[in-house]
Amino acid sequence: MNTFTLDVVTPNGSVYSAKEVELVVLHTETGEMGVMAGHIPTVAALKTGYVKVNKASGTEYLAVSEGFVEVRTNKVTVLVQSAETAEEIDKERAINSKERAEERLNSNQDEVDFRRAERALHRAVNRIEVAKFR
Structure with a gap:
């Protein structure tokens, strides 16, 4: 399966980074959005919710505040005020x-x-x- 890189960034810097991500699910202002490698370039507003990260090694969840997502062909960047993995909460x-x-x-x-x-x-x-x- 094709993969991409994911970075979750807050004003304090990068809080989560993963390579070889297969799927990311985000909660945008217009609804749920799934992103896979090769997705068309997109910028969308995010609402408070979770980011679901699927990798070959398993699934991880992050709680995120409002912000934005920038999708490129091989990289997704999530820009939010705060983010925590499920384990950090x-x-x-x-x-x-x-x-x-x-x-x-x-x-x-x-x-x-x-x-x-x-x-x-x-x-x-x-x-x-x-x-x-x-």
Whole structure:
């Protein structure tokens, strides 16, 4: 099977890199997108979700925040604010983050930024879900 290189980059630098990737599944703003070697060049906006990486050695999952993906013939670059592999996720911390976000959303205080709290809740739930793929 033809393969390609995958790089996941945050503002702090590369957090994940793999060669000989057979398939990457991403969550774009317009739906799920699968990429294989030889895919047409594409740039797409990503929403908070997971990146599924299929290699001959197995499947890995990463929790990612919003960002972009750039697809070239033999390389895929994911540019996001944050990314963690399923093994790196601290599930207790994610659960605590979820509870804090829910508390903010349920409070009646005027100074609560509900959009920010919703995004925090979505990120925490995503991290909890991806942690299940360990």
